Amino acid sequence: MKKFLWLVIAVSIFLPFRAAAWKSLNYSSPANWVICEKNIRENCEVDIFYVLPTIYSDKNNAYMLWHDNKSLQKKAQMIAAQHTGIFSGYCRVFAPYYRQAEFRRSLKEIDLPVDKQTFIRNGIYDVQNAFRYYMKHLNKGRPFILLSFSQGSVALLEVMKREFADRKINSKLVAAYLIGYPNMPESFPQYPYLRTAQRADDTGVIITYNSQAPGKIKSPFTGKAGTYCINPVNWRTDSKTAGKSEHKGSRFFDFKSGKATDKKAFVSAKIDPASGGLVVEPAEAGKFDSRSLGSGVYHMFDLNFFYYDLRANGQLRINAFWK
Numbered sequence: 001m002k003k004f005l006w007l008v009i010a011v012s013i014f015l016p017f018r019a020a021a022w023k024s025l026n027y028s029s030p031a032n033w034v035i036c037e038k039n040i041r042e043n044c045e046v047d048i049f050y051v052l053p054t055i056y057s058d059k060n061n062a063y064m065l066w067h068d069n070k071s072l073q074k075k076a077q078m079i080a081a082q083h084t085g086i087f088s089g090y091c092r093v094f095a096p097y098y099r100q101a102e103f104r105r106s107l108k109e110i111d112l113p114v115d116k117q118t119f120i121r122n123g124i125y126d127v128q129n130a131f132r133y134y135m136k137h138l139n140k141g142r143p144f145i146l147l148s149f150s151q152g153s154v155a156l157l158e159v160m161k162r163e164f165a166d167r168k169i170n171s172k173l174v175a176a177y178l179i180g181y182p183n184m185p186e187s188f189p190q191y192p193y194l195r196t197a198q199r200a201d202d203t204g205v206i207i208t209y210n211s212q213a214p215g216k217i218k219s220p221f222t223g224k225a226g227t228y229c230i231n232p233v234n235w236r237t238d239s240k241t242a243g244k245s246e247h248k249g250s251r252f253f254d255f256k257s258g259k260a261t262d263k264k265a266f267v268s269a270k271i272d273p274a275s276g277g278l279v280v281e282p283a284e285a286g287k288f289d290s291r292s293l294g295s296g297v298y299h300m301f302d303l304n305f306f307y308y309d310l311r312a313n314g315q316l317r318i319n320a321f322w323k
Contacts, residue, residue, distance in 0.1 A: 024125075024126075024129050025097075025098075025099075025126055025129060025130075027096060027129060027130050027133035027134075028133070028137070031067060031097075032096060032097050032130070033094070033095065033096055033097065034052065034073075034076045034077055034080045034095040034096065034097055035050070035077070035080055035081070035084070035093045035094065035095040036094055036095075036138070037092040037093050037094065038092075038138065039092075040092060041092070043089070043090060044090060044091065044092055045090045045091070045143070045318055045322075046090070046091050046092075046142060046143045046144055046145055046174055046318055046321075047091060047092045047093075047094060047138075047139060047142050047143070047144040047145070048084055048087055048091045048092070048093045048094065048144065048145045048146075048147050049094050049095075049131060049134055049144055049145070049146050049147070050080060050083065050084050050093060050094070050095040050146075050147045050148065050152075051095070051096070051098070051127055051147075051148040051149075051152030051153070051155055051156050052076060052079060052080060052095065052097075052098075052100065052148075052149075052151075052152050053079070053148070053149040053150035053151055053152050053153075053180070054100060054101070054102070054103050054106050054107075054150055054151040055072075055075055055076060055079055055100075056072065056100060056102045056103065057102055057103035057104065058102050059104065061102060062101060062102060062105055062119055063099040063100065063101060063102065063119070063122070063123070064097075064098075064099060064100045064102060065099070066097050076097065078258055080093075080095045082253050082258070082260075083147065083149060083303055084147065086147070086303065086307055086310050086311050086314065087145065087147070087310075087311065087314045090314075090315065090318070091145065092142075094134050094138060096126070096127065096130035096131075096134075097126075098123045098126035098127050098130065098155065099122060099123050099126050100120075100123040100151055100152075100155075101119035101120045101122075101123060101151065102119075103292075105118075105119045105120075106119065106120055106151050107220065107292075107293075110150075110151060110154060110182050110220065111182040111183055111220060111221075114158055120151060120154060120155070121158075123151070123155055124154070124155045124158045124159070127152075127155040127156065127158075127159055128158070128159045128162065128163070131159050131163060132163070135163075135169060139172070141172075142172070143172050143173075143174050143318075143321055144172055144173065144174065145173075145174045145175055145176075145177065145314060145317075145318075146160075146173065146175070146176035146177065146178065147177045147179075148177070148178050148179065149179050149180045149302065149303060150179075150180040150299070153178035153179060153180055153181040153208065154181065154182070156176065156178055157178055157181060157184075157206070160176065160191075160194055160206075161188075161191050161194065164191075164193055164194065165191075165193055170193055170204065171204075173203070173204045174203055174204075174314075174317050174318055174321045175197070175203060175204070175205055175206075175207060175314070175317045176205070176206045176207065177207050177208075177310065177314075178206055178207065178208045179207070179208055179209065179302050179303055180208070180210060180221065180299055180302045180303075181208045181210075181221075182210070182220060182221040182222075183221065183222065183223070183224040183227045183276065184196070184206070184208045184227060184228040184229075184276075185226060185227070185228060186226055186227075186228040194206060196208075196228045196230070197230050197235075197237075198230075198237055199235055199236075200235035200313060200316055200317075201316050201317060201319075201320040202317075202320070203317055203320050203321045207230055207232075208228065208229070208230070209229045209230055209231070209232060209271075209278040209302065210222050210229070210276070210277055210278060210299060210302065211269075211277075211278050211280045211298035211299065211301060211302050211305055212275075212277045212278065212279060212280065212296055212297055212298055212299075213279070213280070213281075213288075213289075213295075213296035213297075213298065214279050214281060215296065217275070217277065217294070217295075217296040217297060218294055219275075219277065219293070219294065219296075219297045219299070220293065220294075220297075221277075221297070221299055222272075222275045222276045222277035223275045223276070223277075224276065226276075227275070227276020227277075228276065229271045229276050229277065229278055230271075231269050231270065231271055231278060232269070232278075232306040232309045232310060232313070233246050233247050233248075233267075233268075233269045233306065233309055234246060234269075235313065236271075237271065238271065238273075239270055239271050239272070239273055240270065241268060241269070241270040242268060242269050242270065243268050244265045244266065244267060244268050244283070245265055247264070247265050247266060247267050247268070247269075247306075247309065248264070248306075248308040248309045248311075248312055249262055249263065249264040249265075249266065249307060249308035249309070250262065250263045250264075250266045250267065250282075250304055250305050250306070250307055250308070251263075251304060251307035251308065252301075252304050253304070262307075262308075263283070264308075266282060266283050266305070267280050267281060267282045267283070267305050267306075268280070268281045269281075269305075269306075280298055280305060282305070288300075288301050
């Protein structure tokens, strides 16, 4: 009877992926990695396993295919370098390509349970396989940070549900920065090994937030009761405001040139408990609205706004991990 119950559990976990009959990518091939830093540099304390956000939009194709698309490869490499640059200097980076759902399709189902998804869940299967390859062949027993944004965060949380019950894996996690995850729950009763961060220096925890303007905002990423959020300026989970004087700095990139511009003490931030959103007031108001996501939705700038806050926090959590 016990064997039967374990079989039922195993089937229920993997059925959403297997049902798609999704042929596995070969992650031993360099062509399936955006970044794959195998050499360990001096002072390179930990690894980063990073998953791209949605970077592909095409009405005629449901999934991103990159192998014969040089411009798409260049875009992926640029965005991956910008995001993982938050932790540059003290981390090796591993960033897989995956057959992510294109923008329009992903937006329609990004907040649905995985068994209700048609397109996103296939990319999740790729990320799971990439993470397994990383752990088996590339990790070499090192601590690691998970970093992702938007659709990448949806994929990584599903991977954590399925892989992190393994104590050998979970014990190596410094922190999981799953930024821009839509309506993250505050706790995971079915997955007691997954915990959300409650302060600046707890380790082995999940961190997320979704930026939006003040006022009542209609957003696909916030608005549900019980949505988890942590303030990346003061690292609190209550509604206490973190003023601009506490903000360590933003970094913005020119899309064409990739040139970076830094702005210190640029935003204030506080959590709205009613929506689970992070209410952000930037110094340059009115500049950060999204045409595709809606007025007041600052999702596209979740990492940019808090670039240096995240960098400092990463080092803090690494230090806490070693202690």
